[in-house]
Amino acid sequence: MPNTYGNNSPLSYNKYLRVKDLIGLQECLSDPAHHDELLFITIHQAYELWFKQILHELDAAIGLMNEDRLAAAARTLRRVVEIEKLLITQIHILETMTPINFLGFRDQLNPASGFQSMQFREIEFASGQKHQSLLNEFRDDEFAYGRLQKRFAAPSLADAFFSVLRKRGFAAPASEASLDQEELTRRFGKRTRAILEVLTHFEERYEEFQLAEVLLEHDEYFSLWRSHHIKMVERMVGTKRGTGGSEGVGYLRTTLEKKFFPELWEARTYLDTKHGEGGCPFAKE
Template identity: 35%
Template sequence: MSSASQQSDVLAPRLDFGGTTPYDDYIRASVLSGLQQTRTEDPGEMAFLVTSQVMELWFALLVHEWQTAAAALRDDDLPAAMDALGRSLDELQALNASWQPLARLTPAQFNAYRPALGDGSGFQSAMYRRLEFLLGERSVSMLVPHTGTPEAHAELQKALNEPSLYDEVLHLLHRRGHPVPQAVLDRDVTRRHEADPEVEQIWAAVYADPEREPDLVGLGEALTDIAEAMWRWRGDHLMATRRAMGSKVGTGGSSGVAWLSKRADVLVFPELWTARSRV
């Protein structure tokens, strides 16, 4: 067959739809591309808006994945939970890569559009707050910034009163016969999880005999991967802020770098880290 005949057999994509394309109907690309409303003449502001909005989408996806994992753990469906956790780790890598467009901002470049933020701060992100609630980083005070938006406040209040992803892990360990203290199982879920020495010992025992319950070792490692990726995200946030504004007060009124530095030191799922010293 001639090359001309072969080329004629290649079907071109359909072009005539008579209205919106099925792609835009499903992906809503036209909606997404219309969300960047700059407030200054600085060309760098567009990168800040797009990067921040992309991060919000990753936050939403991670919340979806960890809610899926938590529900699977409640049903003792560890394979389904592991699938969701595995997807979320890939998504966390993409989230972390989202810092690249902002990672090398100089103070002058950031100052060119910083006034447009006013009192705005990523700290006020309702979706990021839901993400942290799922990781066990929670406090009733974190609802305060959202009192003026009833729908967001109600969603956060609901999330705050539900067990975190790690709470579901601890209940799974309990159902599998591990001696999770009753005080840990019955704790006030609206408060941040604090490391417990008996839970630490459970993880140490799981890791010390990996052949006994290899699926729990796998679960522990998946959670550790997620915790490490979150630690890296916070570290990248800290470094980007340090380069762009030094030690100046943050846009939301916080102490900026000092506040982020304190948060960057926090590792979620604490017993998974301390248990390693006991194996």
């Protein structure tokens, strides 16, 4: 019977992985081809493959949280974090290219930019970092816009996390839109309070704790990627404007404060040793 790889011959490594197609996808624009342009394309394509894998795992983690399978969700997210560690080190391979060599083909890239990476935005949206203006940037790209709109409307990792905490008895509202007077006085909302309870009772709440920690790591390593990317960009092109038209490094620095799970970070500020000894003061509601 013919296999899905197009003929009757036995499966091989090259057929299964479509190696012929894969190594034909790196088309240099410089003419004659600049030696370093292949590296530039390969690195970006490798990123896009890993982004695809990350999205696959984020979708799985959301599904597992919806089924109340927190240990399995945490294990899935552990893989995401390990991929993100690799994505950080991968940035530095680009630094083996000298700035003058990069300038040798940079102009050909105009007006394309990593800013237009659909899957990068999908990861942001799926994690809970959604901005209408960023979605609008993709209006002229039907394929990307369709995918991003779906992600924008779908519950994110953050939504799934707080939803499962609610199912497990925590008072963690779907949104913090209306803080009551007491919360305003304390300056943090019920979601942060739920995290404080998890952090305080991490042994009894070990599944929730494990999940909260790996979510924080996902946030941390994504943000660390941003820092490493900025430093590499500055090393390559200083403060020149980006090929995508932004201010370049100046714009990128404004993204450093982005957080997928601000409450997970905020809870650290309010955590106090007395919570552990006498039980969490916020536990009873």
